[in-house]
Amino acid sequence: MSLSDFKELGEEPLVKIHSSHISVERKFKASPKRAWDLITDTTKWRCWGPTVRSVSSSDRYIRKGSWGKVCTPIGLWVPFLITEYEYRYYWAWEVAGIRATGHRLTPFETNSCKVAFELPLFWMPYAIVCRIALKNMANLLET
Secondary structure, three states, X not given: OOHHHOOOOOOOOEEEEOOOEEEEEEEEXXXXXXXXXXXXXXXXXXXXXXXXXXXXXXXXXXXXXXEEEEEOOXXXXXXXXXXXXXXXXXXEEEEOOEEEEEEEEEEEEOOXXXXXXXXXXXXXXXXXXXXXXXXXXXXXXXX
């Protein structure tokens, strides 16, 4: 895949329904390292995550076993635990003890990649939140 395969800035995130989950994904004209840093730096989650107002975490950059709390837009603090982690490729978490989103990075070239959120089928309405998050990421990564 090359940069010519990308749409103009403002590309809409794509929602895909798989047999076991839903993915919401977007391609970025940004280095995979920069995108990975954005999705794993807990101090940046509030900049792109519409359901995160604040974060208190055991680690600034998450790893498997990182834990903490996120503050929701209504001021409710809920615990999280990073349950899966593969450096510069994938991480998943539980929020309030419930399996939540997976975060997948697919590198294409030095300055292009795809970020995908993966969620269980029964979380389909949350795809709207994921689309907003990816648009927020585009504003941070592509400007």
